[in-house]
Amino acid sequence: MDAEAQFAILSSGTEEILPEGALLERLRLAAREKRPLRVKQGFDPTAPDIHLGHTVGLRKLRQFQELGHQVVLIVGDCTGLVGDPSGRSKTRPQLGEAEVEANARTYLDQFYRVIERTQRPPLLPVEVHRNGEWFAAMRFIDVLRLMSQYTVARLLERDDFAKRHAAHQPIGVHELLYPLMQGYDSVAIRADVELGATEQKFNLLVGRVLQEQHGQPPQIALTLPVLPGLDGVQRMSKSLANYIGVTDPPGEMFGKVMSLPDGVMPLFWRLTTDATPAELAEVLAALNDGRTNPMVVKKRLGRALVAMYHGAPAAERAQADFEAQFARGEAPESLATWAAPDASEIGIKDLLVQAGLAKSGSDAWRAVDQGAVSVDGEKITDRAHRQRLGRTFVLRLGRRMIRVRPAGEPGGKG
Numbered sequence: 001m002d003a004e005a006q007f008a009i010l011s012s013g014t015e016e017i018l019p020e021g022a023l024l025e026r027l028r029l030a031a032r033e034k035r036p037l038r039v040k041q042g043f044d045p046t047a048p049d050i051h052l053g054h055t056v057g058l059r060k061l062r063q064f065q066e067l068g069h070q071v072v073l074i075v076g077d078c079t080g081l082v083g084d085p086s087g088r089s090k091t092r093p094q095l096g097e098a099e100v101e102a103n104a105r106t107y108l109d110q111f112y113r114v115i116e117r118t119q120r121p122p123l124l125p126v127e128v129h130r131n132g133e134w135f136a137a138m139r140f141i142d143v144l145r146l147m148s149q150y151t152v153a154r155l156l157e158r159d160d161f162a163k164r165h166a167a168h169q170p171i172g173v174h175e176l177l178y179p180l181m182q183g184y185d186s187v188a189i190r191a192d193v194e195l196g197a198t199e200q201k202f203n204l205l206v207g208r209v210l211q212e213q214h215g216q217p218p219q220i221a222l223t224l225p226v227l228p229g230l231d232g233v234q235r236m237s238k239s240l241a242n243y244i245g246v247t248d249p250p251g252e253m254f255g256k257v258m259s260l261p262d263g264v265m266p267l268f269w270r271l272t273t274d275a276t277p278a279e280l281a282e283v284l285a286a287l288n289d290g291r292t293n294p295m296v297v298k299k300r301l302g303r304a305l306v307a308m309y310h311g312a313p314a315a316e317r318a319q320a321d322f323e324a325q326f327a328r329g330e331a332p333e334s335l336a337t338w339a340a341p342d343a344s345e346i347g348i349k350d351l352l353v354q355a356g357l358a359k360s361g362s363d364a365w366r367a368v369d370q371g372a373v374s375v376d377g378e379k380i381t382d383r384a385h386r387q388r389l390g391r392t393f394v395l396r397l398g399r400r401m402i403r404v405r406p407a408g409e410p411g412g413k414g
Contacts, residue, residue: 003027006067013060013270015198015223018205022220026192030069036124039064040191040219042074042131042182043111044084045103050110051243052305053227053236056271057195058114060224064193065115068122073111074185075104075128078135084182084203085160085175104130113246113309127189134188135181146180149213150206155179158202183207191219198223227271232261250310254318255399257302262287262294265301273304325401339407340389348373348385355404357397364397372398 007024017023030037041057043050050058061071080100108128116123138146155176156165164171179202186194186207194204201223208218226235229242236243244256260268269275269283283300286292299319306315338355340346346354349364352373358364365383367373373380374396375387387393392405 001067003031009063009067010060010222013224015225016201016221017223018201018221023193023222026220030192036069037064037192038070038072038190039193039195040072040074040186040189041195042076042079042185043107044076044080045100045107046080046083047238048103048106049238049245049247050107051236051238051245052268052272053197053229053243055114055246056224056227057197058111059271060195060222062115065123065126068124070124070127071115072127072129072189072191073108074189075107075130076182076185077101077104077130077132079131079178079181079185080104082174082178082181085171085178110246129185129189131181131185131188134184146184146210147177149210150180150183152176179203179206180210183210186219187211187214187216190216192217193220193222195222195224197226199226225267225271227267228264230256230259232264244305246309250306250314250318251321252399253306253309254302254315254322257305258295258298258322259399260298262298265294265297268301273301274308275304325396335394335401335403337403337405340404342407344390345386345388348380348383348387351387351395351404352397355395355402357395357400357402367397 003024006027010023010027011017026037039061041061043054061073065071077097077100080103081097111126115126117126156162158179161171161176163169182203183206185191187210191207191211194207196204201221204219204221204223208221211218228234229236229240230244231242234240234242238245244253248256257268265287266280266284269280275283283297286297287294299322302322303315303319306318310318341354348368349358349361352358352364352367353361358367364373368380368383368385371379371381376393377396389404390406392403395402395404
């Protein structure tokens with residue numbers, strides 16, 4: 001495929017490509033030199049799992065990979081100890097080395113749910129580096145040389161640092177080093193292109209500066225949209241508990257998709273699925289058609305995502321279970337069962353906690369107050385409610401359900 005055709009694919013869905021025109025020119029140069037571009041993205045393993053927000057970049061990497069370019073994944077075992085300050089209003093809590101390493105192993109396994117692990121022409125095998133490969137070998141004098149290649153004034157120009165400085169919020173010296181560390185990753189692997197979310201723009205541009213300082217052609221910075229979380233507003237994040245994990249069980253993944261606001265459907269379809277331009281146009285038309293229930297489009301999205309990560313049969317089961325639970329008020333046959341204690345009745349708070357639906361009494365009260373609790377479809381909003389335990393019933397808190405049976409009844413298990 002010629003450079004122009006590649007550029008049309010690779011530029012689709014991006015926010016910015018800097019400098020303007022540089023990616024097309026680099027693709028032409030690579031074609032003349034008959035070499036693949038080295039395309040980098042880094043991930044700090046600050047949590048044990050990746051979510052759909054991470055897959056936006058991974059899916060773009062997969063496009064580069066399908067076109068025969070070299071994907072280079074940087075697992076930030078050293079940058080992860082610092083924590084990326086991008087978009088943060090305060091210093092991140094620092095993780096320990098053992099926790100970062102455990103998360104890194106999980107990340108690597110989950111990356112290959114999106115990108116190809118092994119060589120299959122024209123796909124090249126993914127190149128993976130931990131940035132501890134070069135940072136752990138640095139002497140203090142090497143760190144000083146790296147720090148001398150950028151100024152504090154330029155670091156304080158970045159929006160999040162500027163806001164914290166103006167608000168007299170503390171900024172750790174280690175946080176100032178983070179953009180230099182990420183930029184040096186690009187030097188270490190001689191990146192042609194680096195991908196990152198919109199908020200990563202500053203870090204990507206620091207990489208260009210450091211590469212020039214080291215006599216390398218500066219990388220092209222390619223930024224991608226930020227995927228919102230379940231509220232449709234804040235970015236998807238495990239720390240905010242508003243994420244859809246790529247390893248979430250099928251039913252949970254489908255249910256989370258169904259909880260998304262209607263307004264983010266076009267963005268999710270565009271950034272997280274393999275929908276063709278024609279399919280995307282069909283989705284937009286359906287959402288803009290007042291005769292089409294947005295729930296129909298949302299179910300298609302849930303089914304598509306579950307099929308991507310768990311297979312088509314699991315997607316069909318997830319949709320059927322969801323419809324049984326919420327559309328028809330039924331409970332799926334696979335619903336977990338809890339054996340109630342030998343008592344005639346129990347308070348709603350204790351029932352929710354003992355059945356495992358609420359983590360604590362305060363969580364249980366909050367759910368009751370919000371109208372998120374029901375017994376056999378009947379909403380419970382009275383904290384004083386006491387539930388009789390002499391029969392089988394379905395207890396629900398939000399999207400989670402459990403079948404409660406008397407302890408002596410067949411099928412009941414504690």
